[in-house]
Amino acid sequence: MTRPAVSPADLARALVALRPGDDRTRAAVARVLGLGWAEPEGEESGGRGPRGGAGQAADSELRRPAPGPPRPPSGSERDDEVPPADEIGDEKATDEPIPTRLVRTRSISRRPPEWLEQAEPLARPGDVVATPPELPPLLRPGRERGILSVAARTGVSEGDLDLERVIAAVARAEPLRAVPRRSVPTLARGVQLLLDRSDAMLPFQGDLRHLERAVRNFVGDDALEILSFVACPGRRAGSGSIRRWRPYFPDCAAPRGSRVLAVTDLGIGMPATGPSTAAPGEWLEFARRLEAAETPLLVLTPYPRERWPPALALSLSILSLSRATSAGNAARAARDRVSRGTP
């Protein structure tokens, strides 16, 4: 059972335990909890306004001293401006106003009101709209982090002891030359994100930027390398100007054990032939070399399974970027590689 998120209940606990002496301190406590602070309507700061019986009962409940952690012994340098709990008189305590209206600033700051989402800002005369509006992300926002983190992991043999393999070896009286451990998924080996910059991916440039940000958020800068390519990364890849791109093997190869995520349309949006189109065989060769280097490839494509080139659908680990995609889909796509007998 997980504990609920920080809520006004936590403010109530904090107010009882800390017994703040003024509204400024109460507001500071609320801010630490991520809650806003508003004066109750019709009441002045620090004053006692009319309240109903229920409110008074709640107040007296709030003011009851609660057992708290032991206080450290007082020293010569202690902050003596605040008297210890047992020296604060009852009268002073009961004079303290208790807030009757709490406002969550977190939710306010993160979620604009509905009317604002639907409102279209008026264009100022002469204004030129330089950037297109942000499109909704391909993956469902609530699932995105989970899907991408599952997709980006690789397995490392650093888990619990693999008892089945140990028992099998012991039963055959074979010496254990290495400790067999279960595979655990991790991002520790890093991620290489390959972004397809071909013309067919132009409609998805905003999605590429969004994916880049999303992956960076949970992988971290140190463990993430982002490269661009056209058609197939096996040709050339790199960052910055296309003139500085270099052959993927060996110049851009990812460190052993890291995950390679390629965001591409697999040539679906391009003519079947041409310099900007990679034949399925080219992708398969690229995937084979990555597997040999123990840097497993997972292709993320904005097109549904029905449109994937049949030769690739059967042989590559592919995940569709759509609202219907789940973390389970990502896990299965990543596992497909294992089921085909690759390392």
Next chain:
Amino acid sequence: MTPDDAPLVYVKSFNPSRVERRRSAEAAETGDLRRDPVYVYTDPIVLAVNVALATRRPLLVRGRSGAGKSSLARSVAHVLGWRYYEAVVTSRTQASDLLSQVDLLRRLQDAREGALAEGMTPYVEPGPLWWAFAPKSACWRGDRAECGLETGLEDPNQNPEAATVEGREPHRAVVLIDEIDKADPDVPNNLLVPLGSFQFQVAETGFQVATTPERAPLVLITTNEEREMPAAFLRRCIELEIELPTRRRLVEIGQAHFPEMDGDLLDPVTSALLGPEDPQREDEPVDVNPAEFVDTLRACEGLGIQPGSAEWRALSKATVWKFGRDEPGAGGGRNRR
């Protein structure tokens, strides 16, 4: 004093001195900073710790490297007189590392040597949260009768970090989970149940580790923000950001660490790192973190290096190059954010 500068008025269950000084000269001499840490507190830090204690929520401490996030946990444990445990997270850390693990390799070895103990209990290794929740059961790996270990751990105060436990409150603890952003994204979420309910089960033995809310540990979690934390985790934490220090605060921190140091060394080192003193900018944030400042003072004092000497110029240039800052003393010590 303006109304905004006035001290906050509340009952502090955690009420440190503004400057918590080292009380043991031995600790300073041996470099043991864990047992007797120096810390210069601010009102927001004290308030956040008090709110975390009152609400029994984990305190997520943000801030740059060297800002004093980890040492805060040690200092809080010292001030409260509570036991102290820490776990430094790495990219390979799993939530179970903080709860309990089973030493299957040792069990395998015992099996091959015909010395296999009955059950899994003797092979259980308690993690820092187990020690913090229930030190007595951690001593016995859960079940005293089943443990059968001659561990000498009958004293419930005993634990892997005995040096920070001696003479402290046996039922309360401060736990530092350091640099949680280094861990895989699942790790924070996997800690939600143990940190929220103050209990967890040892999967291999079924033993339930639990503590009461009254004995709940204070858990401080630090992040350098290399990765974004899961929203579900953030919603359950009290957050504290340790901001960049001002020149005034840095000097105060230096004086707290080296009360015997005179101005002949402290002032030139400060000027060398931060540039000439400017009263009008004394309260602006600076781009030198406290750990770096204190370490520089310690090195200069210990090695007899005076600012302005050839050694000092070489040291300062190395530091400047490392962090991509301008040369100290050339007005480059200011934070240029």
